[in-house]
Amino acid sequence: MDTPDAPRTALRNADHALVLDFLARPAAPRAVDANPVAIEYAGRLLAADREAGSVQLGFELAPRHCQGNGVVQGGVLAVLLDFGIAFALLTKLAPGASAGTVSLSTQFLRAAGPGRYTVEGRVVRLGRTLAFGEATLRAPDRADPLATATAVMAVQSARG
Secondary structure (H helix, E strand, C coil), X not given: CCCCCCCCCCCCCHHHHXXXXXXXXXXXXXXXXXXXXXHHCXXXXXXXXXXXXXXXXXXXXXXXXXXXXCCECHHHHHHXXXXXXXXXXXXXXXCCCEEEEEEEEEEECCCCCCEEEEEXXXXXXXXXXXXXXXXXXXXXXXXXXXXXXXXXXXXXXXXX
């Protein structure tokens, strides 16, 4: 538990630690297993590039994520896109820094059902206090996107 006198230099965001470790030691895909929301959607970190500020994530959606008509609820797709932008930003942030979504604009281009999906996230611009990113959601067997998003993220520097 943090106290006012506790050091704040340690990396406390398990997702950030995962991304930084993946960048340092790229290997096979890794489960995003410290985040309950990512666990719900079977999140996997597939690729990351610090220089490009980009990631590729994999997710698997089940029938329980669908509305009554068999289509995945749009908010679920927005969550996946938000993960893509956030994880892309984590490739660029120093240990101990963090960010949070300020705004997310999502475009749904076609319906999605249960199955496997990939999200490609990219940092478009990184400033001192704000970052801008974009993400695309695709089914593995389709080149055209199912949904896209842009976001503004508030950046908080690592505190010492």
